[in-house]
Amino acid sequence: MNADLQIQESLAHSNLEVRTSDFDIRPSHFSSSRLAQLTFGNGKRVDFPIVFAPMAGLSHVAFRQVVRSYLPAGISALLFTEMLSTRLLPGEDVGHTPQTQVAPGEEDLIPQLLGNDERLIAKSLEKLQAIRPAGIDINMGCPVSKVLKHNWGVALMGDIRYAEQVVRQTRQLTPLPLSVKMRTGLTDDPEYLVDFAQMLQEAGADWITLHPRIQANHRKGSANWSYIARVRDALRIPVVGNGDIQERDDVLRMQAATGCDGVMVARASTARPWIFWQVGESLDLSPPLGREGERAPQTPNEEGREYCRALNQFCEELEQRFLPDQQLPRLRLFLAWGHKWLFFGHYLSTRVNRCPDLSAARKVIDDFFAEAKTMQPRTSLQ
Numbered sequence: 001m002n003a004d005l006q007i008q009e010s011l012a013h014s015n016l017e018v019r020t021s022d023f024d025i026r027p028s029h030f031s032s033s034r035l036a037q038l039t040f041g042n043g044k045r046v047d048f049p050i051v052f053a054p055m056a057g058l059s060h061v062a063f064r065q066v067v068r069s070y071l072p073a074g075i076s077a078l079l080f081t082e083m084l085s086t087r088l089l090p091g092e093d094v095g096h097t098p099q100t101q102v103a104p105g106e107e108d109l110i111p112q113l114l115g116n117d118e119r120l121i122a123k124s125l126e127k128l129q130a131i132r133p134a135g136i137d138i139n140m141g142c143p144v145s146k147v148l149k150h151n152w153g154v155a156l157m158g159d160i161r162y163a164e165q166v167v168r169q170t171r172q173l174t175p176l177p178l179s180v181k182m183r184t185g186l187t188d189d190p191e192y193l194v195d196f197a198q199m200l201q202e203a204g205a206d207w208i209t210l211h212p213r214i215q216a217n218h219r220k221g222s223a224n225w226s227y228i229a230r231v232r233d234a235l236r237i238p239v240v241g242n243g244d245i246q247e248r249d250d251v252l253r254m255q256a257a258t259g260c261d262g263v264m265v266a267r268a269s270t271a272r273p274w275i276f277w278q279v280g281e282s283l284d285l286s287p288p289l290g291r292e293g294e295r296a297p298q299t300p301n302e303e304g305r306e307y308c309r310a311l312n313q314f315c316e317e318l319e320q321r322f323l324p325d326q327q328l329p330r331l332r333l334f335l336a337w338g339h340k341w342l343f344f345g346h347y348l349s350t351r352v353n354r355c356p357d358l359s360a361a362r363k364v365i366d367d368f369f370a371e372a373k374t375m376q377p378r379t380s381l382q
């Protein structure tokens, strides 16, 4: 039995059986990873193993700027946009819509396409040139019914030949590194999952992200990390693991336990965007720009203080980059996820939901943090 299979077995019952202390995670672990061997559209190689996830309504320029402020200085990372409809992109002023606007210097962006029609994908890719993407991703993971009925998102995983055609066509349309973000699929069938992932590789995907949950589970239950190890073992291309990362040690454990080439963080980044800094610290990388000489927040008190700071930065970015009526909905969504790790966070989120505009919400935030607050490392995630 090879090492990856042993890991699958040890992980089969719980994601939590592997302790970080069991593994030696060093920068060399990532620099030899397959993802670090790819060259992206900006001519750069990625030298940081955490990928910021696509999240509808969240992975916009304001939040990405917050995440960027926590990236170790001098590294090259990958950040996704939220999913972008190939039905809408061709008619949009890309670079100026709330979903596609970018900040100066965002040369590491992976726009994620939602769709399956070659003609629309072609037009979307043309439009996306305006924001100079580093790569392109195809969404094969979105589980919601209004997406499934168009045969987009994870529905594509139900028809391997059709999905193959979508990837082959997209491959022909762009020279940029092409990736697919996928789930376990519509059913829990690891052999089909491996066949599907191998099909993506043969059809021209340069790398994939696997969120190992089936469609029906949306984000419920636990992500089955053993499938990440299994798929990684079966492919030549890089495999980024995704699912249930909450704190620094989860990133290190997932990488050590599955051999994945990178780790994608979604929900926890709304609570703890400094997880990028924390992992950087574990890899002996520099602190973020402007935070020289500081350690990443770690204790519940330090994290509580940092959350206040990050939330204020998020509000400032919203004010600077979005129209007034676009600001509050984005703050509400950010808090709807992030508050779960914050003590009394539910109170804050509820109060902000009642505010008429961002400036009222900022007053609520100031009052809330007038007394020091703490954060917990983990939450039920449900």
Ligand SMILES: Cc1cc2nc3c(=O)[nH]c(=O)nc-3n(C[C@H](O)[C@H](O)[C@H](O)COP(=O)(O)O)c2cc1C
Binding pocket: 053, 054, 055, 056, 057, 058, 082, 083, 112, 139, 141, 142, 181, 211, 219, 242, 243, 244, 245, 264, 265, 266, 267, 268, 337
């Ligand atoms: C609010 C929200 C929106 C999401 N939108 C997208 C999306 O647009 N595209 C996508 O591929 N996944 C999307 N996801 C899924 C995440 O990228 C990720 O796969 C999932 O949340 C599991 O990772 P996590 O445990 O780190 O949260 C979304 C998740 C959330 C919570």
